[in-house]
Amino acid sequence: MRVRMAQGVALLSTGLLTGAFGYGAANLVPTFRAVPLDMRLDFHTQLMTMNGITMQTAMALSLLSSLTLAALTRGRARLVAGAAGLLALASFLITRFGNVPINGRIKQWAATSAPADYAEILHRWELFNLARTSTALVAFVLLIALVVNGPRAGDTGRP
Numbered sequence: 001m002r003v004r005m006a007q008g009v010a011l012l013s014t015g016l017l018t019g020a021f022g023y024g025a026a027n028l029v030p031t032f033r034a035v036p037l038d039m040r041l042d043f044h045t046q047l048m049t050m051n052g053i054t055m056q057t058a059m060a061l062s063l064l065s066s067l068t069l070a071a072l073t074r075g076r077a078r079l080v081a082g083a084a085g086l087l088a089l090a091s092f093l094i095t096r097f098g099n100v101p102i103n104g105r106i107k108q109w110a111a112t113s114a115p116a117d118y119a120e121i122l123h124r125w126e127l128f129n130l131a132r133t134s135t136a137l138v139a140f141v142l143l144i145a146l147v148v149n150g151p152r153a154g155d156t157g158r159p
Contacts, residue, residue, distance in 0.1 A: 098128030
């Protein structure tokens with residue numbers, strides 16, 4: 001029962017994280033590019049304010065539930081769940097040390113003006129966004145494969 005609960009929480013949280021990042025990559029980033037810079041900066045600043053708690057919660061739940069699943073299983077299942085947890089951690093670290101510092105700069109630009117090299121910095125933010133989206137997606141795919149394939153002999157139980 002604990003394994004099934006951990007699987008459910010891991011799938012839900014990692015799916016929500018992947019969906020949020022995927023929506024951003026597929027819809028928000030192209031929209032950011034299509035609008036005037038001042039509109040992008042204002043919207044980006046407000047969006048990051050709103051995203052703060054929800055995205056941090058999704059990242060934390062993805063990480064913790066995947067690692068819990070790894071602790072509750074053995075063999076291949078443990079390795080797959082652990083890999084998903086490490087990928088969720090990678091999404092968090094990319095966000096924290098890649099996107100968040102740039103978000104702080106964008107907030108400053110929205111209140112003042114963007115520097116001459118703003119396009120390069122915004123491009124870097126987009127690359128970080130693509131990286132965190134990719135790590136979340138691979139974590140989600142691993143968890144789906146783990147659940148769909150079901151436990152194998154020796155994969156479940158206490159370590």
